[in-house]
Amino acid sequence: MGNLHAGHASLLKRARQENEITVLSLFVNPTQFNDKNDYQRYPRTLDADLEWARQLGIDYVFSPQYEDLYPDNYHYQVNENNISQILEGEYRPGHFAGMLTVVLKLLSLVQATKAYFGEKDYQQLQLVRGLVEAFFLDTEIVGCDIIRESSGLPMSSRNNLLNSAEKNLAEKFANIFKELKLPTHAVIQQLENAGIKVDYIQDYDNRRFAAVKVGNIRLIDNRKLLEV
Numbered sequence: 597m598g599n600l601h602a603g604h605a606s607l608l609k610r611a612r613q614e615n616e617i618t619v620l621s622l623f624v625n626p627t628q629f630n631d632k633n634d635y636q637r638y639p640r641t642l643d644a645d646l647e648w649a650r651q652l653g654i655d656y657v658f659s660p661q662y663e664d665l666y667p668d669n670y671h672y673q674v675n676e677n678n679i680s681q682i683l684e685g686e687y688r689p690g691h692f693a694g695m696l697t698v699v700l701k702l703l704s705l706v707q708a709t710k711a712y713f714g715e716k717d718y719q720q721l722q723l724v725r726g727l728v729e730a731f732f733l734d735t736e737i738v739g740c741d742i743i744r745e746s747s748g749l750p751m752s753s754r755n756n757l758l759n760s761a762e763k764n765l766a767e768k769f770a771n772i773f774k775e776l777k778l779p780t781h782a783v784i785q786q787l788e789n790a791g792i793k794v795d796y797i798q799d800y801d802n803r804r805f806a807a808v809k810v811g812n813i814r815l816i817d818n819r820k821l822l823e824v
Contacts, residue, residue, distance in 0.1 A: 597622070598640060598642065599641045599753035602751055603714055605648065607712040607713075608652045610738070612653055614738075615710060621702050623660055623665065623698070625698045631688075634814070645657075658702075665701050665702075670694075672697075676696060676727070680696075680719075684807065699724055709736065713739060715741060715742050716742045718818045721737070724737055747771065750770075765810045769817075776821060792809070802821050803818050803819065
């Protein structure tokens with residue numbers, strides 16, 4: 597969705613290494629925002645993103661408008677009724693329907709051999725893999741490692757919305773969350789004691805997932821439990 601950073605760059609570099617032609621899609625998708633304020637304040641930096649694409653040697657940038665992707669005005673939607681109902685799906689109703697719908701449209705339009713998704717949005721990655729299988733799409737979904745800041749905080753466009761005090765809290769979140777030997781209730785307690793609002797800390801499918809709010813900014817993370 598734009599506002600590119602080193603995490604996005606890692607996806608683009610890998611795509612370039614493994615393919616003859618690389619396409620970058622840039623589209624802040626309104627249908628996956630359950631919070632209108634979140635959509636309105638999401639960073640939009642198209643000129644800087646295009647410069648990233650030039651420097652990384654990307655062949656094409658696909659940057660559609662809403663009307664291009666939604667001629668039906670979002671009357672037709674893709675819904676998944678299993679893992680989209682938990683974790684992020686529980687706290688962000690409608691989010692995954694919007695995400696799956698736009699991904700289906702983008703993959704259908706671009707006809708990519710491979711598509712690269714970061715593991716920071718691990719639940720999204722799993723849903724996209726299921727989408728490709730369910731609708732017989734001829735695209736391989738490639739999951740890529742989370743790129744983290746030196747503090748351990750996953751790189752995210754939303755990090756740019758944090759002020760200095762909030763950034764310190766976000767880094768505390770990252771530092772507490774990485775202690776995978778602690779039970780989830782102990783992690784929640786430590787985060788709340790630090791003044792961080794917790795939506796969930798939950799173990800699922802051999803991973804630990806987190807969603808917290810620092811100020812008005814919502815941050816997510818996940819780690820493999822096998823790393824313990």
